[in-house]
Amino acid sequence: MATSLPPDASSRLADTAARAPAHSLRRTLSALLSLSKPRLTVLVVLSAMVPYALYPVPAFLSSGALASAAEHIPSLSPLTLLFLTTGTTLCSAAANALNMLYEPDTDARMSRTRTRPLVRGLLTTRAAVLFALGCGAAGIAALYLGVNPTVAFLGAANIALYAGAYTPLKRVSAVNTWVGAVVGGIPPLMGWAAAAGESATGDGTWRELLFASDGSSLGGWLFAGLLFAWQFPHFMPLSWGIREEYKAAGLRMLCWVNPARNARVALRYSIVFVPLCMGLCAAGITEWSFAVTSLPVNLWLIRQAIRFWRYQGHKGSARSLFWASVWHLPVIMVLALAQKKGMWTRVWKSVAGEPEEEEFDEDD
Known part of the structure; x- marks a missing residue:
């Protein structure tokens, strides 16, 4: 049985255009x-x-620091x-x-x-x-x-x-x-x-x-890795639901070319999120608390990917993984934004009025 998918936004806008007067x-x-x-x-x-x-x-x-060293x-x-x-x-x-x-x-x-x-x-x-x-x-x-x-x-x-x-x-x-x-x-x-x-x-x-030679570019590549990996647990179950249409249209998607591999790929890239999120912490982009708070979200995605792999898309597993992926990415992004490295420390210092650390030149 094909998985019910959300309506395509482009198609809905085309419906709006079709109802409007010509020209x-x-x-x-x-x-x-x-x-x-x-x-x-x-x-x-x-x-x-x-x-x-x-x-x-x-x-x-x-x-304070901005004012003194703008x-x-x-x-x-x-x-x-x-x-x-x-x-x-x-x-x-x-x-x-x-x-x-x-x-x-x-x-x-x-x-x-x-x-x-x-x-x-x-x-x-x-x-x-x-x-x-x-x-x-x-x-x-x-x-x-x-x-x-x-x-x-x-x-x-x-x-x-x-x-x-x-x-x-x-x-x-x-x-x-x-x-x-x-x-x-x-x-x-x-x-x-x-x-x-x-x-x-x-x-x-x-x-x-x-x-960058100092490794400061690592954060960008980790985020690129997150979005790269996310495509698979998102697209693989989506395509599985309309695999016969892809086949009839002559589009070579893994969902019908090799359904077993389609499920394995979705699971494999779901697991990758755990080390990628930890990498953001290690790179100094987020606090280490992000590794903890993102773990349940990543495990939830992995659980749905395991079901998708085990049941090969049947028993509602494709739909469950698809919707898990829809919610997974924004939740991960919000958690990362909320736990940006040093943000809350600086907010607290700003609110509490604590003085910024300053460097003084010592006179001999």
């Missing part, structure tokens, strides 16, 4: 928004914002965050629109996607191409001019990987899921590199932002 602004805007896959785009943007917020900026919330202490810029979120949103919209442009024929064969705008003729191909190119160009420009060239390159690379590699690979090999997972892991690197660029002490090149 109306509402119809056009709803159809264009549908092309952007808004739910997926929101997830992409949030996965970039969280690492940006968790980047270990010295003297965070330490007003020129020497880096800080995160709201303007940079605005450009990061805007650029990431536009890049995601471009990639998703290109994805729909590439596969309207397969979308038409699947229940969750057959009502998308290009399948239903709510937009012309020309309009969709212009939308994709416009969003892509504007997004990359926003990241380049408002953040830094490294983040702009990552945004462009994500468009290329999603539209140019992942999408066509779906017809060729089940390895497409791993390529898609890489796409999911890049936005956290974008957020981390954006924050690192704000406090760069060197030339601010990609080497310093992503491969």
Whole structure:
């Protein structure tokens, strides 16, 4: 029995567009928004914002220290965050629109996607191409001019990987899921590199932002690992529920090519969350309490993944793992944000009015 899945946001927006008068602004805007896959785009943007917020900026919330050494202490810029979120949103919209442009024929064969705008003729191909190119160009420009060239390159690379590699690979090999997972892991690197660029002490090149010699880039890669790993316990049970549709559409997904491996992969990457969360503590991104508070959440996901593996998707195990993954990621992110390294110590000092530690030069 197929697993019941939540309605596709793009399809629902396409329904809204279809009900609007022909050639109306509402119809056009709803159809264009549908092309952007808004739910997926929101997830992409949030996965970039969280690492940006968790980047270990010295003297965070330490007003006294900031006042006395404002020129020497880096800080995160709201303007940079605005450009990061805007650029990431536009890049995601471009990639998703290109994805729909590439596969309207397969979308038409699947229940969750057959009502998308290009399948239903709510937009012309020309309009969709212009939308994709416009969003892509504007997004990359926003990241380049408002953040830094490294983040702009990552945004462009994500468009290329999603539209140019992942999408066509779906017809060729089940390895497409791993390529898609890489796409999911890049936005956290974008957020981390954006924050690192704000406090760069060197030339601010990609080497310093992503491969710093002092190991300060490790946090970004750990977050990328979290989002990479999350794709599997999320997508594997989702795809299992519509495996026959994937097969009929000619899309080579592991759910029907090798169902047993599909379940093993979901379990394997669910387990990876435990060391990744501990790694964030060891890297000084979060307090060690995060390892404790995240453990029950990770064990819950692992438990559902074990059921999915044991029952091969049957007995409701696919649906249970899918919904566990939906809740798992935001809970982990919120826990990490709430336990940022040193945050509550600095908050307490700020509230209690405790003096900041200062360095004094001793006179001989």
